[in-house]
Amino acid sequence: MKVSVTTNYFNLSDKDLKQMSQLGVDCIDFGNGSSFPGVKEQGYPDLDALLKQKRRIRSWGLDINRVTLPNITENFMNGREDSERIIENAVNSVKVFGEAGIKIVRQRFAGDVFYGLTTPYQAIQRGGVISRGESLGFKKEKADTPTLEESLKWREKFNEVYRQLVPIAEDYDVKIGMHPSDSPHPDSPFGGLGYHRIIDEFPNKNVGYIYCVGTRAEEGGSQLVLDEINHYGRKGRLFLIHFRNVRGSLATTKAFEEALLDDGDLNMFKILLELKKVGFDGCINPDHVPIMEGDLPDTDAKWSHSNVGWSSSSIGFAYSVGYIKALLKALNEFTG
Numbered sequence: 001m002k003v004s005v006t007t008n009y010f011n012l013s014d015k016d017l018k019q020m021s022q023l024g025v026d027c028i029d030f031g032n033g034s035s036f037p038g039v040k041e042q043g044y045p046d047l048d049a050l051l052k053q054k055r056r057i058r059s060w061g062l063d064i065n066r067v068t069l070p071n072i073t074e075n076f077m078n079g080r081e082d083s084e085r086i087i088e089n090a091v092n093s094v095k096v097f098g099e100a101g102i103k104i105v106r107q108r109f110a111g112d113v114f115y116g117l118t119t120p121y122q123a124i125q126r127g128g129v130i131s132r133g134e135s136l137g138f139k140k141e142k143a144d145t146p147t148l149e150e151s152l153k154w155r156e157k158f159n160e161v162y163r164q165l166v167p168i169a170e171d172y173d174v175k176i177g178m179h180p181s182d183s184p185h186p187d188s189p190f191g192g193l194g195y196h197r198i199i200d201e202f203p204n205k206n207v208g209y210i211y212c213v214g215t216r217a218e219e220g221g222s223q224l225v226l227d228e229i230n231h232y233g234r235k236g237r238l239f240l241i242h243f244r245n246v247r248g249s250l251a252t253t254k255a256f257e258e259a260l261l262d263d264g265d266l267n268m269f270k271i272l273l274e275l276k277k278v279g280f281d282g283c284i285n286p287d288h289v290p291i292m293e294g295d296l297p298d299t300d301a302k303w304s305h306s307n308v309g310w311s312s313s314s315i316g317f318a319y320s321v322g323y324i325k326a327l328l329k330a331l332n333e334f335t336g
Contacts (some may be wrong), residue, residue: 001275001331003324004065004240004283005317006280008300009052010035014173016312017060019037022221024319027065027283028057029240031309033108039070043089045096054100060202064270065175066104066210066240069093074110077157085127087164094165095173098172104282105174106210107165111154112181112189116143123257130297132305134183135255141296142200151187155197158189162202169206176241177210184219184250192219192228199237208237213271214244214288218256221249226274233278233321241275242287243324258288261323268323284328286320 001213004027005020012028020028033039038046054064069090075081090107097105119138123131146154162176169176180195181188187195199207209232216225232238242289245264248256261268270302288306291297307316 001272001281001328002065002283003321003328004029004285005310005321006285006287006308007030008032008035010037012053012057013312016310017057017062018230019312020062020310021060021123023318024325025062025321027063028310029066029283029285030064031068033068033070036067036111039093043085044092045069047096047099048100050096050100064100064102066106067102069105069107072107072109072157072161076109076186077109077154079157083160087161090139090161091164091168094174094176095172098169098174103173103175104177104210105169106177106179106285107161108190109158109161111146113183114143114145114181114185114188117145117185118183118255120305125257125259125290126263127293129290129292130301130305132261133255133257136250137254140151145185145187151189154189155194158331159201162198162207162215166202166204166207170204173206175206175208175239177208179210179242180212180215182212182215182218183256185217192216192224199232199235205236208232208235208239210240211238212242212244212287213266213268214242214246214258217246217251217264217266220251222270225266228272229274229280230278235282236279238275238278238280238282240282241280241284243271243284244287244289250252252332258290260290261286261320269327269330272327273335276331276335286317286324289316289320292316292319 006029028197036045037049112146118134121133123133181190184191245259298307
């Protein structure tokens with residue numbers, strides 16, 4: 001297993017790459033599909049610019065692990081936008097990334113998360129660490145969620161996209177990984193039931209998961225995470241692991257808070273043991289890193305109480321990467 005970090009911008013500085021290299025990061029995950037050169041101009045990334053950046057990243061001893069395709073928009077999912085162009089851009093993006101030798105892509109879909117059902121808040125934890133919290137209890141007037149009929153229509157639009165992406169991914173030896181719905185409210189497209197449905201509908205081996213430990217723990221705690229890792233891992237469908245700890249879950253406390261890796265409800269070493277047991281050999285990515293003294297909040301206002309994307313000189317990222325590397329070293333000693 002290796003360690004990757006997520007960045008939401010393409011133009012990484014020498015300082016970024018130097019610090020990643022010094023921390024012992026192995027790979028970079030690009031989380032923002034619109035950040036690649038060419039996307040705004042032609043709808044999909046420019047291959048030459050991508051290859052140039054890949055060579056630069058490799059010169060620091062790193063590599064690109066996962067990238068993100070241009071978003072499938074709300075207008076498309078609701079049938080209000082030209083379908084051909086949106087899907088064509090996604091297909092062309094897979095081809096470009098495949099030609100660049102990048103093996104994992106993620107496709108984002110508007111509407112895969114139900115907003116307005118919880119109240120987000122700033123959680124204060126050990127020594128004043130800031131993290132993201134969400135509670136069902138504080139929200140007295142909840143937003144409407146889709147009906148069954150609307151959910152089925154949404155799923156058909158999702159299938160329309162995947163029906164065209166999957167054959168291209170197979171041709172170009174690219175894996176399509178899906179992140180679970182965060183927050184994992186009942187009936188959300190990629191909550192527990194909908195998440196599993198992806199590989200029911202598309203049993204192709206190039207279809208699988210960017211498995212987020214924290215998001216799935218938000219739904220059902222530690223045992224759910226271990227069970228799902230065992231289930232998906234035995235099928236070879238785990239492509240990347242988002243590694244974060246939480247306190248509480250929507251099923252138990254009706255709320256959750258993200259936490260430092262050593263300070264939540266989950267035993268992160270047991271999770272690595274389960275991953276090794278099922279043969280996972282991909283990247284472990286510290287995700288939604290709590291904000292420590294001296295760190296700046298994420299540039300995306302939705303995640304103002306945690307750091308989703310890499311920030312140079314981030315104490316939280318340095319702590320998280322070091323903790324994961326220590327766990328991996330201990331795992332090798334423990335299991336032989």
